[in-house]
Each structure stands twice: as C-alpha cells, then as structure tokens.
Amino acid sequence: MLDVSRVQKELAECNRDTAISGVSIALHDGGSDLSRLSGTISGPVATPYEGGTFQIDIRLPSGYPFEPPKMQFVTKVWHPNISSQNGAICLDILKDQWSPALTLKTALLSLQALLSAPEPDDPQDAVVAQQYLRDHQTFMATARYWTEAFARRSSVGIEEKVQKLVEMGFPEDLVRNTLESVNGDENQALEMLCSS
Amino acid sequence: MGSEEDMHDANDVQSVEDDFYTGETGMGSEDDDYNFGDNYSDDSEDVTSHRQQQNYTILSEADIRQHQDENINRVSTVLSIPRYAACILLRHYNWSISRVHDEWFADEEHVRKAVGLLDRTVEISNARELTCGICFENYPCGRMSSASCGHPFCGACWRGYISTSISDGPGCLMLRCPDPSCGAAVGRNMIDVLTTGEDKEKYSRYLLRSYVEDNRKIKWCPAPGCEFAVEFVIGSGSYDVCCSCSYSFCWNCAEEAHRPVDCATVAKWILKNSAESENMNWILANSKPCPKCKRPIEKNQGCMHITCTPPCKFEFCWLCLGPWSEHGERTGGFYACNRYESAKQEGAYDESERRREMAKNSLERYTHYYERWATNQSSRQKALADLHSMQTEKLEKLSDTQSQPESQLKFIIEAWLQIVECRRVLKWTYAYGYYLPEHEHAKRQFFEYLQGEAESGLERLHQCAEKELQVYLDAEGPMTDFNDFRTKLAGLTSVTKNYFENLVRALETGLKDVGTSNNQATCSKSSSCKSLGSKSKSGKIKAVAGSSSGSGAPSRSFDDGNLWSCDRCTYANPRSTTTCQMCEHHR
Numbered sequence: 001m002l003d004v005s006r007v008q009k010e011l012a013e014c015n016r017d018t019a020i021s022g023v024s025i026a027l028h029d030g031g032s033d034l035s036r037l038s039g040t041i042s043g044p045v046a047t048p049y050e051g052g053t054f055q056i057d058i059r060l061p062s063g064y065p066f067e068p069p070k071m072q073f074v075t076k077v078w079h080p081n082i083s084s085q086n087g088a089i090c091l092d093i094l095k096d097q098w099s100p101a102l103t104l105k106t107a108l109l110s111l112q113a114l115l116s117a118p119e120p121d122d123p124q125d126a127v128v129a130q131q132y133l134r135d136h137q138t139f140m141a142t143a144r145y146w147t148e149a150f151a152r153r154s155s156v157g158i159e160e161k162v163q164k165l166v167e168m169g170f171p172e173d174l175v176r177n178t179l180e181s182v183n184g185d186e187n188q189a190l191e192m193l194c195s196s
Numbered sequence: 197m198g199s200e201e202d203m204h205d206a207n208d209v210q211s212v213e214d215d216f217y218t219g220e221t222g223m224g225s226e227d228d229d230y231n232f233g234d235n236y237s238d239d240s241e242d243v244t245s246h247r248q249q250q251n252y253t254i255l256s257e258a259d260i261r262q263h264q265d266e267n268i269n270r271v272s273t274v275l276s277i278p279r280y281a282a283c284i285l286l287r288h289y290n291w292s293i294s295r296v297h298d299e300w301f302a303d304e305e306h307v308r309k310a311v312g313l314l315d316r317t318v319e320i321s322n323a324r325e326l327t328c329g330i331c332f333e334n335y336p337c338g339r340m341s342s343a344s345c346g347h348p349f350c351g352a353c354w355r356g357y358i359s360t361s362i363s364d365g366p367g368c369l370m371l372r373c374p375d376p377s378c379g380a381a382v383g384r385n386m387i388d389v390l391t392t393g394e395d396k397e398k399y400s401r402y403l404l405r406s407y408v409e410d411n412r413k414i415k416w417c418p419a420p421g422c423e424f425a426v427e428f429v430i431g432s433g434s435y436d437v438c439c440s441c442s443y444s445f446c447w448n449c450a451e452e453a454h455r456p457v458d459c460a461t462v463a464k465w466i467l468k469n470s471a472e473s474e475n476m477n478w479i480l481a482n483s484k485p486c487p488k489c490k491r492p493i494e495k496n497q498g499c500m501h502i503t504c505t506p507p508c509k510f511e512f513c514w515l516c517l518g519p520w521s522e523h524g525e526r527t528g529g530f531y532a533c534n535r536y537e538s539a540k541q542e543g544a545y546d547e548s549e550r551r552r553e554m555a556k557n558s559l560e561r562y563t564h565y566y567e568r569w570a571t572n573q574s575s576r577q578k579a580l581a582d583l584h585s586m587q588t589e590k591l592e593k594l595s596d597t598q599s600q601p602e603s604q605l606k607f608i609i610e611a612w613l614q615i616v617e618c619r620r621v622l623k624w625t626y627a628y629g630y631y632l633p634e635h636e637h638a639k640r641q642f643f644e645y646l647q648g649e650a651e652s653g654l655e656r657l658h659q660c661a662e663k664e665l666q667v668y669l670d671a672e673g674p675m676t677d678f679n680d681f682r683t684k685l686a687g688l689t690s691v692t693k694n695y696f697e698n699l700v701r702a703l704e705t706g707l708k709d710v711g712t713s714n715n716q717a718t719c720s721k722s723s724s725c726k727s728l729g730s731k732s733k734s735g736k737i738k739a740v741a742g743s744s745s746g747s748g749a750p751s752r753s754f755d756d757g758n759l760w761s762c763d764r765c766t767y768a769n770p771r772s773t774t775t776c777q778m779c780e781h782h783r
Contacts, residue, residue: 009332065330066360099376100330100357101347 002062007034007104014105023108025058035060039071039108043151044116048143049077052151056111057087058104068098069107078139078146080120080129089114090124161186165193252428252447254440255414257404260425264291264407271296280383281313283403287369291411312372312381318346328353329375341390343373345380354390358382362395366402418450419443435459444620456703457624465627469566482556486510487517562630569626575658576619582662583612590669599674607686611661614689618654618696622647628703639707650692650699657688690781 011025018024022044028036037058043049055074061067071094073087081090093102093110123129131139149159164186165175170193178189255263271293272282282296288311289295299307308315320326320342325334330353340348349357353374361368371382387399408414408425417424417439426437428447435448436455444453446462454462483492488510493502501520504510511520586608595602625647632640665685668678760769760783769776774783 003331005333006331013332063360066356093376097376099374100353101349101374102376 002035002060002064004034006065007060010103010105011037014103014108021105021109023105023112025104025108028057035062035064037104038074039104041108041112041115043147044112047116048140049079049115049147049151052077052147054115054151056108065100065103068094069104070094071107071111076146076150077115078128078143079115080118080123080125080132081114082128083125084128085125088124090122161189165190251433252426252437255425255427256440257423260404260407260414263427264404267291267293275300277313278383278385280385281381284311284313284381284383287403287406287410291407309379312379314344314380317344318342320346320348330357341386343378343380343382343386345373345375345378347373347375347378347380349374351390354386355395358387358391359395362391362398362402366406368399369402369406415447415450417441417443418445453620454624454627455621456700457628461627461631462624465569465630468562484514484517487512487519565626565630569623572619572623572626576616576623579612579615579619579658583609583616586612594665594669597671597673598668598678600678607682607689608661608665611657611685611689614693615654615658615661618650618657618692621696621700622651622654625650625699625703642707643703646699646702650695653688653692653695657685657692660685660688 014021014023014025022042024040026038026040027033028038037060039056039058041054041056043052043054052075054077057072057074059070061070071089073082073089076084076087078084082088089111091110091114093099093107118132120129120132128139131142161179162172162175165179166172168190174193175189178192179186181189181192253259267286268279268282271277271286272279274297275282275285277285285296285300285307286293289299305315307313320337320340322337324336326337326340326348327334328340328350329347330349333350335350337348340350341354342348357374358368358371361371371387372378373380373382384399384403388396391399408416413430414425414427416422417426419439419441422439422441422443424439424441426439426447428435428437434455435446436444436453437447438444438453445451446453446459449459449463451459451462451466457465483494485492486504486508489504489508491504491508493504502512502514504512512518513520591602591605591608594600594608595605625643629643629647632643634640664681668675668681760771769783775781776783
C-alpha cells in the first residue's frame with residue numbers, strides 16, 4: 001500500500017527549493033493520483049543538456065518507498081544511459097541500489113548528475129554509448145541538437161504542430177511565423193493561415 | 197570438470213584446517229565428521245572398504261539447525277562477538293569456521309567493513325523526538341530502532357523494509373541499514389525483535405537453507421520432497437551416498453548414484469539422452485530433404501519416383517534428387533538411375549552419402565546401449581516396487597504360510613536390495629560401454645565379458661527372487677524345501693554381490709589390471725556356479741553348465757594343502773587367510 005503521507009511530504013519538500021535544486025515534481029497531468037507523478041529537471045550547466053528542461057514520468061509502485069519508483073524520460077534525450085527510443089533509464093539506485101531512505105527528489109538529483117556524468121561502460125543505449133566513446137564530438141553535437149529540438153520549453157510540441165500544418169499544405173516558413181505570432185496556439189494559427 | 201576438481205582440492209585443504217581448529221579450540225563435538233585423515237591413510241586400492249565406511253552424514257532439519265548453532269556459538273566465543281555477528285560472518289564466508297578465523301585474525305578491520313559490523317555501537321540520540329528516515333514522521337525516541345550505526349527508523353518502516361527484503365529472497369540475510377550511505381549490517385537479533393510471524397519464519401528458513409546451500413560440504417538430497425541434507429567428507433573416496441529417504445545419489449554431481457561410471461561420463465550420457473542430436477541423427481540417416489522445398493522426406497516404400505506432399509508437389513528421383521522430368525528414356529529408364537551411379541563415381545554425392553551412412557551407424561550403436569540402459573532402469577523401478585510390496589505385505593504372508601518368523605526372512609529383503617543395487621550398476625555400465633573407445637579391443641572384450649557375466653548372474657538372482665519365491669508364497673502350508681530355497685537365494689545374493697563388486701572395481705580402475713581382475717572374475721563366476729549350479733534350473737548362463745557338472749557336490753570344503761575352499765562360495769583361498777577373499781565368509 002502506497003504511503004500517501006510520505007509522498008505528500010516529499011512533494012512539499014521537493015518543490016520548496018525548486019529554483020536552487022533545478023528539480024520539481026507535480027501530479028501527472030494535474031490529476032489527483034499520487035502514484036502517477038511527473039518530474040522535471042533542468043539540464044545541468046556546462047553540458048550539452050544545458051538550457052533544456054526534461055520531463056520524467058514517475059510511477060510509484062504500491063510498495064513505495066520500500067520498492068523503487070519507476071522513472072522514464074518523456075523528453076527525448078541523447079545520452080548513453082538513457083534509451084533514445086523510449087526514455088528508459090539505466091541507473092542503479094532505480095533498481096537494486098534503491099533504499100527507502102532515498103526520496104523522489106534525491107532520485108531526480110541523481111538523474112541530473114547522470115546527465116553531467118554519463119557512464120558509457122554501463123550503457124542503456126548501445127548506439128549512443130558507442131558514439132560517446134568513439135566519436136565524442138559528434139556525440140556532443142547530437143546531444144546538443146536533441147536538447148535544442150526537444151527539451152527547449154518553448155519548443156515543446158512546436159515541431160508536431162509545424163508538421164501537422166505543413167501537411168495541410170501551408171509553406172513551412174509561414175507556418176512557423178504564424179505559430180510564433182500566436183504563441184503556439186495551433187487552432188488560432190490555423191484560422192489565421194486559412195483567412196490569409 | 198576441471199574447475200570442479202580445483203574446487204575440491206581447495207576443500208580438502210579446508211577440511212584439514214577445520215580439523216585443526218576443532219582440535220585447538222577443544223570445543224568440537226564433530227570429531228567424527230572430520231576423521232578424514234584416517235580415511236586417507238587407508239589402502240587406496242581397497243575401494244570396497246571405502247564404500248562400506250560411512251564417509252558422509254545424513255542431516256535432518258533439526259541436525260542442520262544444531263550444527264549451525266554450534267558453529268555460530270564457536271565463532272561467537274572465539275571472536276568474542278555477539279551471536280548475530282558470528283552468524284553474519286559465517287554466512288559471509290560460506291559457513292567455513294576456518295575461513296572466518298583466518299580472515300578475522302588477518303585483518304579484522306577489513307572483515308568488519310566487508311560485512312558491515314561496526315567497531316562501536318552508536319546509540320540512538322536521546323533527543324525527545326526523532327524523525328524516521330523513511331516516513332519522515334516524528335516519534336519519541338523510545339519508538340525508534342536502529343542497527344549498530346544509530347540511524348533511527350520507526351517500527352512500521354523497519355517492518356516494511358525487512359518484509360520487502362525477505363520477499364525478495366535469500367538476499368535478506370545480508371540486509372544493511374536503510375540509510376544509503378551506511379553499510380551497517382542488520383542481523384538476526386533485529387529481525388527477531390522487529391518482525392513477527394510469517395516473515396520471521398521465512399527468514400529463519402533462508403538462514404537454514406543458506407547453511408546447506410552456501411556450505412561446500414553439505415548438499416540437499418535431490419529426491420523430490422526429501423528434506424534431508426548430506427554432509428560429505430570431501431576427498432574420501434566414492435561420491436555415492438544413500439539418503440535416509442532411501443534415494444541414492446552422487447554427492448558430486450547430484451545425479452542418481454552412478455558407480456562405477458564417473459560424473460563426466462554420466463553428464464555426457466544424460467545430455468545425449470535428452471539432446472535433440474539423436475533426433476537430428478535420425479532425420480539425417482533416414483530422410484532426404486526435398487530438393488525444392490527442403491522439407492525432410494522419409495521414403496518408406498515404392499519406387500524412386502517421389503512426389504513431395506502439397507503444396508510443393510515437386511517430383512524428383514530419390515537416388516539423384518534430380519527433377520523427375522529429366523528421367524526419361526535418355527537417362528536409362530525410370531527405375532535405374534544411372535545418373536546417380538555416374539555421379540557417385542565422380543564423387544559428387546560421396547560426402548552427404550557418407551555422412552548419412554555414419555549417422556545411421558552411430559544411431560544404431562547408441563540405440564543398442566540406450567535400450568539396455570533404459571531396460572535396466574525400468575527393471576530397477578520394478579524391483580523397487582517389488583521390494584516395497586515385499587516389505588509391506590508379502591513378507592508377512594510368507595511368514596504365515598511357511599511358519600517362519602519374519603526375522604528369519606530378512607534374506608529375501610537383502611536379495612531384493614541387492615537386485616536394486618545391481619540393476620543400477622548394470623544400467624550405468626551401458627553408459628560406460630558406450631564411451632569405451634572402439635579401438636581398445638582388449639578392454640572392450642574384457643568389459644563385455646565382465647558385463648555379460650554380471651548380467652546373467654543378476655538375471656538368475658532376479659528370477660529366483662521373483663519367480664521361485666512365488667511358489668512358496670502361493671503354497672497352502674509350510675514346504676519342506678523352504679530351507680533349501682533360503683540357502684539358494686542367500687547364496688545367489690552374496691555371489692552376485694561379490695560379482696558386481698568385482699565389476700565395479702574393474703571399471704573404476706579403468707580396466708587396468710586386466711590380468712588379475714580377469715582371474716578373480718573367472719573364479720568368482722565359477723564359484724557361483726559350483727555352489728549353486730546344481731540346483732539352478734536356469735539355463736541362462738552358458739558358462740555355468742560345464743563347470744557345475746564337473747564339480748560334483750556343492751558346498752563342500754576341501755583342503756589341498758595350499759588352498760582352502762570357502763564353503764559358501766567355493767573360492768579357493770590361500771591357507772594363510774581365515775576369511776574368504778571373495779565373500780568374506782569365515783573359514
């Protein structure tokens with residue numbers, strides 16, 4: 001049975017100093033289910049992830065905190081220990097090294113640390129890990145590009161909307177400009193595009 | 197197997213060390229278990245005596261607990277540490293007292309660190325209220341517990357922590373303080389205080405299992421449902437052990453007992469029996485793949501014109517695997533595929549044909565040995581069932597009809613036990629035979645001779661115990677010749693026993709002393725015939741008939757100066773001996 005009181009305490013504690021820690025936790029989709037959370041970490045400075053904001057899906061098993069939380073990157077990220085396909089994370093404290101004295105906040109902070117210090121010898125994504133070891137420059141470039149493309153707060157979802165509107169037959173430049181002018185509101189942009 | 201043997205070497209050394217410690221501390225109650233030195237000084241040639249000497253101990257659950265407690269107490273006393281700490285140390289070093297002592301006295305600090313035993317116990321701070329490190333609630337310090345590190349957690353969280361760990365498996369025996377930066381061990385003392393009921397029981401169960409499963413001298417009996425364990429004196433001869441549940445198994449490889457065949461051969465044989473490779477061999481030998489769709493086809497009758505089954509329906513020639521459409525007049529007629537002949541001459545088909553031929557031969561050879569192996573196996577199962585029914589009902593009935601006390605009928609049970617044992621040995625000699633190299637003709641011949649004789653001897657015993665006994669079972673009242681039957685069956689049992697011991701000895705020494713064993717074997721064989729041949733109606737033993745007719749009256753001792761004849765098995769012993777070399781019967 002999930003320890004509700006502990007989770008509530010953890011949420012309060014974690015979100016008290018978000019500005020300093022760079023990690024925060026919220027209920028998933030603004031719901032009320034305490035076992036379904038959504039974590040956010042900001043990319044650590046002096047890494048290719050700097051400036052990015054990464055969303056992490058958190059599911060708490062009923063045995064929490066005696067069993068580890070299940071965490072997965074929602075935001076696509078190019079990192080040897082994180083799957084580029086589905087965001088699965090290879091981190092010992094989320095598996096056998098979990099201890100009930102750890103918290104969601106410490107786990108998120110560990111993820112942040114993982115972003116700064118990848119462990120390519122224990123990879124989750126073999127392709128990324130190989131690139132990291134053999135062609136570090138390309139790795140850095142790709143990681144930076146992915147951060148730009150997927151982890152910029154403003155760009156969250158923008159690509160999809162652009163894609164959709166381009167498929168309707170509007171030129172891409174126009175679509176981007178229009179979307180920007182209406183702050184990314186897809187419907188409003190469509191109206192404008194149609195009426196112009 | 198190489199590494200396995202290395203391991204045992206290491207164990208040998210260890211046994212000696214344990215012995216040493218037993219002596220030094222003077223608290224060992226297990227001197228009997230470590231009489232390994234005595235065993236070793238035995239004449240190594242005398243394999244039989246090794247077998248008769250018990251080199252293993254059967255442990256019940258209570259015995260295991262007792263041994264475990266004794267070990268824990270010993271370490272606890274010698275190292276002056278609490279029992280729970282001794283238990284953690286022993287578990288860490290696979291329950292080897294000598295290793296615990298060695299490591300501890302070599303570098304106590306290192307050992308303490310490795311297993312999480314702190315030098316000094318840190319008491320929980322005596323503040324009025326403390327925050328539990330898991331649920332983050334505040335409690336008065338009286339309601340908090342901690343390991344020796346002093347990290348406080350509340351009772352409910354401890355229970356959750358321990359319970360989760362116990363349901364994860366035997367890893368709970370290595371439990372540490374929940375604080376991730378702390379490695380303090382959580383021992384049995386805390387488990388006992390903090391948990392209840394089911395968890396406590398499971399933990400104690402894991403601890404017991406660990407004593408057997410992590411201990412290199414003890415193994416569980418592999419028989420289904422059996423709860424005994426066997427402690428073995430490593431380096432003391434045969435690995436065959438017989439559990440109190442009556443299951444015999446090899447302590448080394450945990451397969452059923454397989455003297456005289458070694459573990460490696462048994463493993464190979466069992467793998468072979470289960471392997472798909474024989475299926476493959478069969479398919480290879482008896483079928484050809486359709487040249488078009490590649491499905492294997494077995495030709496069971498008819499002409500060479502093969503039509504593959506739908507949907508393929510390809511028509512081809514079985515001999516050359518060429519399309520049938522090419523088999524007109526110009527190829528020399530439908531039923532004489534000269535293309536095959538000419539191609540064979542050119543060598544085009546040679547390789548695959550040869551492979552098929554070889555596979556077929558090897559399959560036949562394997563089948564020969566397997567059938568005999570399996571028959572003896574099932575015969576043994578039947579004998580076991582017969583033995584059981586004998587013990588549970590028939591013996592009583594026999595005792596009634598023949599007016600004999602049951603204590604006087606033990607020879608029947610002994611006969612059946614011997615049959616069961618012999619079936620087992622005989623079964624494994626077929627695995628032995630399969631792996632005996634073809635080119636060692638002398639050995640093969642001798643082996644097959646020994647095996648053949650053993651087998652026919654056993655058949656006679658089995659026949660006697662099964663069929664001839666039936667007469668006395670069915671009889672209305674006591675029969676006068678029952679005593680003769682007793683003599684015969686007891687004699688057959690003893691002779692068969694000797695014979696199989698010779699066989700086992702010969703095979704275990706790799707048929708090295710072909711000469712001497714041969715003599716013994718021959719003597720033993722003829723002796724069995726002399727004493728019993730005149731009564732036996734069984735014509736199964738060819739060699740028997742001649743020798744028995746010549747010897748005249750059975751069971752008669754003679755003394756020709758240098759030799760005396762055993763009046764049980766008639767073996768001619770040197771004068772200097774007082775017991776028969778063959779059956780150990782006193783002169």
